[in-house]
Amino acid sequence: MNNIKNLERLQRLHLLIEGENTGTPKELAALMGISERKVYQLVEELKHLNAAICYSRSRKTYYYCDDFKLMINISVTVLSNNEVTEIYGGSYFLKKKSFLQGSCGGQKYCGLNKVRICA
The missing domain is CATH 1.10.10 (Arc Repressor Mutant, subunit A)
Incomplete structure (x- = not known):
């Protein structure tokens, strides 16, 4: 950490x-x-x-002194009980956190069906 x-x-x-x-x-x-x-x-x-x-x-x-941009994105994939959960942590690093309002922060794929579940 x-x-x-x-x-x-x-x-x-x-x-x-x-x-x-x-x-x-x-x-x-x-x-x-x-x-x-x-x-x-x-x-x-x-x-x-x-x-x-x-x-x-x-x-x-x-x-x-010169132009410089820094973009940090974090992605974590968790495997358990035949499920894959992807967690995206980029919203923490944004200046304006409102950018991701209304979108799904994590995606859950059950088996091979790739059904997206937003909580």
Whole structure:
């Protein structure tokens, strides 16, 4: 589960950097509820993904020097009792969660019939 938590943090950091609203690294750490060291590690992870991240001392914020988009999608497939359940977790990472309102978050396929059941 640490990997999922790390992805959540990366996405949150990305959104803050994208909005140029991070504050200082110390303020950012407090905002995200993590250590300042972890902030630096997350910034390095984004840089490892080819994100050109800069810091403005006058505005006290991180920002992207060049265009950069980060999209995170999580999919889990559970097999039990001859049923396959697919769970999509991408809605958690969206800026506006209303995007998936009215759609089915999970799909259940019973055997080979592939009947879609929305709860």
